[in-house]
Amino acid sequence: MPIDAHLPHEYIAEERLRLEAYRLLASAHTDEDLDAAVEELTDRYGSPPEAVNNLVAVARLRVVAARARLSEVVAAGNFIRLGPVELVESRSLRLTRLYPGSVIKPAVRTILVPRPSTARVGGVPLKDMDLMKWAQDLIESVLLD
Secondary structure, eight states: OOOOOOOOTTTSOSHHHHHHHHHHHHTOOSHHHHHHHHHHHHHHHOSOOHHHHHHHHHHHHHHHHHHTTOSEEEEETTEEEEESOOOOHHHHHHHHHHSTTOEEEGGGTEEEEEOOBSSTTTOOBOOHHHHHHHHHHHIIIIIOO
16 A cells, blocks of 8 residues: 555664564554554654654554455555455445445455545545545445444
8 A cells, every 4th residue: 555654763763673663563453552552652752753653554454454354455556455355245235335436356355446536536546644544444334344
């Protein structure tokens, strides 16, 4: 997914501490774990810059994707590809109603959802926090109860 998500050298100067912070975020399996990780980073290094907030958004998306049993949420051309997915009919209808132009590929257990943009005509593709929020909303509204 196109997002500027990292721990800048200006935020955590020492490489060992940056790696430790990456491990902390990667080990989070719940929203509460992520909240605690953000609190620890803020306490140790100060208010996180945008790139760190983006990294936390990626971690939150990973948590939601894991709850939906997804192993793949990938930008693929003009689509966002999610898989593996097996949709019952009601969820297939919800997907096509909420995200027109979506393609369901049951043979490969994948769905393709048109990549979101700021406007239907002439808009620019969403990125960073907006794209992460959109993907999280997609997973929650279609794949989770």
